[in-house]
């Protein structure tokens with residue numbers, strides 16, 4: 001049985017006072033929620049603040065990105081070791097906004113995954129197709145390419161620290177959610193792929209989150225699907241009550 005995992009991606013939306021009210025609002029709403037993992041992923045500059053605010057709670061902290069080196073002349077970048085140092089447990093890698101706005105390639109994404117794992121972080125690796133790719137029947141092949149390239153150098157022994165997030169790009173921030181059947185089909189495809197690439201054991205254990213306009217109203221139907229193990233939530237994670245409702249919908 002996989003433990004569900006719900007993570008909130010705050011993107012570039014919060015300032016310091018938003019971070020404080022979001023975390024202080026969320027903590028009492030989820031303090032007695034058991035049997036799943038919860039994380040929030042603020043912008044880099046508020047990570048330390050949010051790590052401090054979430055101490056002694058069941059909320060863990062992740063970053064939204066990292067670089068592929070530990071230290072050096074890489075102006076503007078942040079090393080995974082630095083994320084670990086400030087108390088992060090997770091890092092999101094390969095989000096569609098980084099792939100499509102910042103031009104990140106599968107090769108760079110794979111290097112980030114490997115480096116983050118070697119620094120002791122857990123990784124949320126995002127994959128997902130564009131609308132035109134779905135409409136031309138390319139969803140499975142696009143997702144397969146992103147997975148096989150993104151996990152190319154990731155050993156089986158490290159897969160216990162990798163969560164996959166299936167996020168159809170056409171559903172992110174658009175209000176247009178994949179139906180539970182559409183999401184489940186791709187999640188089942190990803191699970192079968194894990195079996196071919198790794199082993200039956202890894203197939204059963206790796207968590208696959210769904211992301212793309214998840215809200216309290218649709219969360220339960222999505223997370224009741226057999227291969228959906230939680231959610232990566234953008235917009236609805238910016239309000240503590242809606243994020244708490246999604247977290248509660250993920251508990252089996």
Ligand code: PEP
Pocket residue numbers: 009011167171172173174175211212213214232233234235236
């Ligand atoms: C995301 O940013 O990963 C995301 C899924 O955003 P939203 O929930 O707003 O669609």
